[in-house]
Amino acid sequence: xxxxxxxxxxxxxxxxxxxxxxxxxxxxxxxxxxxxxxxxxxxxxxxxxxxxxxxxxxxxxxxxxxxxxxxxxxxxxxxxxxxxxxxxxxxxxxxxxxxxxxxxxxxxxxxxxxxxxxxxxxxxxxxxxxxxxxxxxxxxxxxxxxxxxxxxxxxxxxxxxxxxxxxxxxxxxxxxxxxxxxxxxxxxxxxxxxxxxxxxxxxxxxxxxxxxxxxxxxxxxxxxxxxxxxxxxxxxxxxxxxxxxxxxxxxxxxxxxxxxxxxxxxxxxxxxxxxxxxxxxxxxxxxxxxxxxxxxxxxxxxxxxxxxxxxxxxxxxxxxxxxxxxxxxxxxxxxxxxxxxxxxxxxxxxxxxxxxxxxxxxxxxxxxxxxxxxxxxxxxxxxxxxxxxxxxxxxxxxxxxxxxxxxxxxxxxxxxxxxxxxxxxxxxxxxxxxxxxxxxxx
Amino acid sequence: xxxxxxxxxxxxxxxxxxxxxxxxxxxxxxxxxxxxxxxxxxxxxxxxxxxxxxxxxxxxxxxxxxxxxxxxxxxxxxxxxxxxxxxxxxxxxxxxxxxxxxxxxxxxxxxxxxxxxxxxxxxxxxxxxxxxxxxxxxxxxxxxxxxxxxxxxxxxxxxxxxxxxxxxxxxxxxxxxxxxxxxxxxxxxxxxxxxxxxxxxxxxxxxxxxxxxxxxxxxxxxxxxxxxxxxxxxxxxxxxxxxxxxxxxxxxxxxxxxxxxxxxxxxxxxxxxxxxxxxxxxxxxxxxxxxxxxxxxxx
Numbered sequence: 001x002x003x004x005x006x007x008x009x010x011x012x013x014x015x016x017x018x019x020x021x022x023x024x025x026x027x028x029x030x031x032x033x034x035x036x037x038x039x040x041x042x043x044x045x046x047x048x049x050x051x052x053x054x055x056x057x058x059x060x061x062x063x064x065x066x067x068x069x070x071x072x073x074x075x076x077x078x079x080x081x082x083x084x085x086x087x088x089x090x091x092x093x094x095x096x097x098x099x100x101x102x103x104x105x106x107x108x109x110x111x112x113x114x115x116x117x118x119x120x121x122x123x124x125x126x127x128x129x130x131x132x133x134x135x136x137x138x139x140x141x142x143x144x145x146x147x148x149x150x151x152x153x154x155x156x157x158x159x160x161x162x163x164x165x166x167x168x169x170x171x172x173x174x175x176x177x178x179x180x181x182x183x184x185x186x187x188x189x190x191x192x193x194x195x196x197x198x199x200x201x202x203x204x205x206x207x208x209x210x211x212x213x214x215x216x217x218x219x220x221x222x223x224x225x226x227x228x229x230x231x232x233x234x235x236x237x238x239x240x241x242x243x244x245x246x247x248x249x250x251x252x253x254x255x256x257x258x259x260x261x262x263x264x265x266x267x268x269x270x271x272x273x274x275x276x277x278x279x280x281x282x283x284x285x286x287x288x289x290x291x292x293x294x295x296x297x298x299x300x301x302x303x304x305x306x307x308x309x310x311x312x313x314x315x316x317x318x319x320x321x322x323x324x325x326x327x328x329x330x331x332x333x334x335x336x337x338x339x340x341x342x343x344x345x346x347x348x349x350x351x352x353x354x355x356x357x358x359x360x361x362x363x364x365x366x367x368x369x370x371x372x373x374x375x376x377x378x379x380x381x382x383x384x385x386x387x388x389x390x391x392x393x394x395x396x397x398x399x400x401x402x403x404x405x406x407x408x409x410x411x412x413x414x415x416x417x418x419x420x421x422x423x424x425x426x427x428x429x430x431x432x433x434x435x436x437x438x439x440x441x442x
Numbered sequence: 443x444x445x446x447x448x449x450x451x452x453x454x455x456x457x458x459x460x461x462x463x464x465x466x467x468x469x470x471x472x473x474x475x476x477x478x479x480x481x482x483x484x485x486x487x488x489x490x491x492x493x494x495x496x497x498x499x500x501x502x503x504x505x506x507x508x509x510x511x512x513x514x515x516x517x518x519x520x521x522x523x524x525x526x527x528x529x530x531x532x533x534x535x536x537x538x539x540x541x542x543x544x545x546x547x548x549x550x551x552x553x554x555x556x557x558x559x560x561x562x563x564x565x566x567x568x569x570x571x572x573x574x575x576x577x578x579x580x581x582x583x584x585x586x587x588x589x590x591x592x593x594x595x596x597x598x599x600x601x602x603x604x605x606x607x608x609x610x611x612x613x614x615x616x617x618x619x620x621x622x623x624x625x626x627x628x629x630x631x632x633x634x635x636x637x638x639x640x641x642x643x644x645x646x647x648x649x650x651x652x653x654x655x656x657x658x659x660x661x662x663x664x665x666x667x668x669x670x671x672x673x674x675x676x677x678x679x680x681x682x683x684x685x686x687x688x689x690x691x692x693x694x695x696x697x698x699x700x701x702x703x704x705x706x707x708x709x710x711x712x713x714x715x716x717x718x719x720x721x722x723x724x725x726x727x728x729x730x731x732x733x734x735x736x737x738x739x740x741x
Contacts, residue, residue: 068463090463093472102476206473 008154008417014210015409018105024210025064025092025103026405029084029110029198031073031241031264032360035394035402036091036106038064038099039409060410062389064099066091075260076112076215076242078197085201092205106202107211107409109218109401111242113194115155117255117345118146123182131164131173131181134440137420139181153192155214157416159185160252169250185416186254188214211409216244216256218404223358223382223397224248232350235382236338236371237400238361240264243334244401245341247350252413255345259337263361266330273326274318276304285364288320291328292366297321331364335374342375356382360398522556530554530586537592541574545590548572557582574617599641599648600626602633602660614641634663634670643669646687653694654703668713677703680711689715 018024019041028035039060068090072083096103122143126135140159148154162170164178173181195212202209220235229248237244239262247255266289271281288302297320306314347353355375357367362381372379384403386395394402412418464472474480500506521527530553534542548568551560562580569578569590576593583589595617597609609617609626616638620626630648632641644661647669651658659672669686671679681689689712696718697703702710706726711719722730 071463086463089466089469093464093469096473096476100476102473102478206470 008415011209011211012412012418014105014208015107015412018208018210021104023099023101023103023105024409025095025106025207026402026409027088027091027106027108027202028215028399028402028405029073029076029078029088029108030070030215030239030360030401031076031111031262032070032239033067033398034070034073034084034087034091035067035399036065036088036095037062037390037394037402037406038095038101038103039406040099040101041410060388060406062387062391062394062406063101064095064097065391065394066094066098067394068094070240073110074241076110076239076244076258077191077194078110078201081197081201081204084197085204088201089205092207104206104208105210106207107213107405108198108202108209109213109215109405109408110194110198111215111237111239111244111258111401112260113190113258115188115190115214115216115244115256115258116148116152117257118148118187118189119254120144120146120157120185120187121182122185123180126164126179126181130175130177132440133174133420134436135181136162136174136183139183140185140416140419143183143185145187148187148189151192152189153195154187154416155190155195155212156188156217156253156256156413157185158187158252158413159183159416159419160250160254186252187416188217188253188256190214211412213405213408214244214246214256215239215401215404216246216258217253218408219244219358219384219400220246220248220253220404221407222384222404223356223400224354226251228352228354228356231352231354233352233354233356234342234347235356235358236362236375238262238334238357238359239401240360243338243359243361245338245345247342247345247347249350255347257341257345259334259341261330261334261337262359265334266327266361266364269326269330270323274304274316274323276306280305284323285327288323289327290320290324290365291331291370293321293324293328297324327364328370331367331370332374335371339374353378355379358382358384358397358400360396362397522558525586527557528554528586529557529560529582529588532588532590533583534590534592537575537590537594541572541592541594544572544574545569545592551588554586560588573615576611597626597629599644600629600631601638602631607631610638610641612641612645614638630658631660632663633660634666636666637661637663639666640669643686647671647681647690650687650691650694653698657703673703676708678709680709680713682713682715685715693718 015024022041024039024041026037026039040063041060068087071087072078072080078084092103092106120143122139124135124139124142161168161184162173163182164170164173164176165180170176198212199209216235216237219237220229223235223237224233229251232247232249234245234247237246241260241262241264243259243262245257245259246253267278267281267285270276270285271278274281274284276284284302284304288300290297300320301317302320302323304316304318306316308314353376355371355378357371357379358381368379368381381397382400383395383397384400385407387403387406390403532546532549532551532553534545537545549565560582562582566578566580569575569580569592574594576595578593579591581589595611595615597617598612599610600620600623601608601610607620607623609620609629611617623631630644632638632644637644640663647661651671654673657673657675659674662670662672664670664680668683669681671681671690673679679690679693693702693710693712702720707720707722709721711721
């Protein structure tokens with residue numbers, strides 16, 4: 001796992017460098033839009049314990065925001081490199097222009113690439129009287145890494161729980177007295193190809209990648225309120241090409257997955273069903289879309305328009321009930337798929353089963369009613385947290401992952417690679433081991 | 443960096459309109475323009491470098507440099523030769539006729555001349571270096587006049603030396619040669635080694651010689667430390683080093699009381715203040731001895 005350490009640590013160092021410069025960009029590479037926010041850090045780090053004022057997001061301010069139509073991204077994965085690069089460039093350029101400052105470091109998130117969750121655990125005997133950094137490092141490296149297959153890369157590896165002897169649920173075991181330290185870790189792997197593509201696109205834009213995150217995870221950070229994260233909740237981020245699912249408990253993500261369906265599929269259904277172009281279908285969906293038909297909807301006629309020159313073809317109308325009839329099955333299908341993922345993750349065993357719908361496609365009227373039928377009773381629509389300086393246009397649910405990425409940039413969760421490498425794994429680094437020995441003994 | 447390959451699908455014209463995208467070059471230029479260092483260099487460094495480079499290139503040509511120097515010189519000359527800066531004449535105030543002549547001879551200036559060409563401090567030093575000049579002030583007056591205000595030294599004593607007679611002012615500074623004693627009847631005469639260094643003492647003595655002024659010939663410095671008052675008929679008052687004025691006053695008082703100086707004596711020695719001593723002439727001594735002998739009843 002050393003090579004994983006290396007690349008992730010390099011990104012962490014990049015993030016630290018960006019923090020020192022005080023400016024960092026976050027980039028949400030979605031299937032329907034690419035959003036870029038430029039953050040300025042004032043350097044006011046929160047207090048050591050607790051999360052500080054304003055939910056820990058007082059340290060930064062959004063000074064630039066831009067959105068552009070996504071190109072070359074399908075199902076949350078990069079499909080056409082040059083197109084995506086162009087879209088990223090457009091978004092970054094506009095955000096930079098608004099911020100009036102050049103950004104060199106970017107933290108990106110994407111939704112697709114087939115995320116797969118693994119629960120890891122490891123146990124180790126404490127070497128000294130009390131648990132120290134080395135013990136934590138050892139127990140983390142002791143975790144049995146499953147064979148997640150060739151061509152996949154670890155995106156997140158977060159220790160979610162520490163247990164010392166028979167006391168579980170420890171956040172920070174350092175300094176405590178015990179004999180046996182064990183940990184639970186949540187590891188998320190994605191296709192290495194997707195990460196490489198994204199890294200390449202970002203690099204071609206003369207930017208440095210300072211971090212990567214799963215968009216299901218970051219939209220969970222921003223859309224779930226604190227007690228939902230604590231007691232257990234699932235965040236359904238309904239994007240354009242993929243729908244991300246993340247489950248949180250005790251403020252840690254324990255499961256993430258993605259359904260390769262989203263709002264774009266609804267649009268293409270409309271396009272096919274009504275025989276209209278995608279652009280028109282998108283407009284009709286956003287203006288008149290819904291999932292629950294009422295008697296009124298039979299009488300509300302929608303002009304589909306057209307520019308073929310054929311009067312009959314261009315003057316077609318469709319009732320809203322018909323539109324809903326096209327949309328609903330697809331939305332149901334998405335939600336059913338999400339249900340299956342949640343069931344597979346054992347979501348129904350959680351003490352609280354709050355479900356929060358967010359993402360651009362969650363703005364379909366009546367979705368919460370439909371979702372509560374499929375997913376369970378406790379469903380609400382989530383909007384991202386308010387952060388400093390965020391323009392009004394970027395406060396909608398479609399920007400949940402963007403805002404979450406801001407929070408992630410400001411206060412990233414400790415991941416595996418943030419801990420020290422255990423000294424016995426540092427083969428052939430005698431000097432470092434000597435330094436480590438000195439540090440441990442004095 | 444390879445050029446962007448064209449999209450494989452034909453772009454939807456309606457969507458392309460909604461789809462602004464920056465070219466790679468434009469993106470890079472914009473990022474460059476947002477770089478603070480680059481902007482500073484563009485705003486400050488580039489104009490400075492351009493100006494400096496242009497000026498250096500121009501100056502590096504020898505002809506340009508000469509032309510520039512010539513232009514500066516011409517400009518300077520044209521300003522200096524303006525009538526406002528011309529000095530047309532010299533006016534000397536406070537100096538006697540011969541001193542004025544001496545100053546004019548000392549400063550041979552060809553009028554008219556620009557005031558920039560006159561070195562007033564040097565000229566002032568030259569004028570002050572003249573013996574009869576105590577102080578001098580040179581300035582250029584309005585109307586193009588070089589005004590020289592001279593304060594002349596006032597001769598206070600005549601100084602008799604082996605090589606002639608000189609005038610000194612009250613501080614003992616040489617004013618000039620004196621033609622003859624008779625030309626300066628009001629000035630006392632001093633002589634002797636070191637006399638010019640004690641002119642003030644001589645003047646103090648002279649001030650109290652009122653009653654005997656008609657008989658006064660002068661003051662002689664003896665041994666560089668004390669004064670002799672020389673009267674006519676070869677008489678001489680020897681004054682002490684300290685309290686000379688008082689001693690002289692006493693001698694005058696004695697003269698007035700007993701008509702001492704009218705008698706046939708050569709020297710009144712006042713060097714010991716408590717015991718004034720007189721030295722009579724040879725003849726008077728013989729005469730006194732004769733009278734004493736008569737009084738004694740001899741012959």
